[in-house]
Amino acid sequence: EAQVTQNPRYLITVTGKKLTVTCSQNMNHEYMSWYRQDPGLGLRQIYYSMNVEVTDKGDVPEGYKVSRKEKRNFPLILESPSPNQTSLYFCASSSWSGSSYEQYFGPGTRLTVT
């Protein structure tokens, strides 16, 4: 079954304690990205990756890091989380093949930083 998995699904942490949210896809997609969703602001792109070792900033990259060492994994790293990073996070993967396009979103990770 094609899917994007995220872990953990729920996380409560304290300010300054480094954390990593993992994202993994089993479809051999080249493109992966992270979004955050906040009330009144909608979904905004944090970082994206076009392939292994190729990453770039989205609209709201401050306070986040990513890496793409393997095609299937795209972890999101918060080196020093702050309360304004409390949000619902989604990972997505996608691929183009000719004129067809395929995309999947993960189930989301709800992060609370106190």
Next chain:
Amino acid sequence: KQEVTQIPAALSVPEGENLVLNCSFTDSAIYNLQWFRQDPGKGLTSLLLIQSSQREQTSGRLNASLDKSSGRSTLYIAASQPGDSATYLCAVRMRKGGSEKLVFGKGTKLTVNP
């Protein structure tokens, strides 16, 4: 900078009614447009994807149209049911070189009353 607007922000209708959700975008140089459904606290479910060269897509009771030149899309839901209650998100996909950017609207919250 691409901006996506969805009107109305919320809509409440009686069961059985046909309805239209609107989405507009400021930059017509899109690769495709996608409609999603999101249930409270849940992930995103893709409903319809329209390539920039297409005018509409249909799936069951759903029909999405795209007028790229005017920067508009509509999602038509026929014979609405209480199970259609959710937030509907419109997103446009921009593509430049190998990069991809998905810009979301803030959504329309639909309530279908029995």
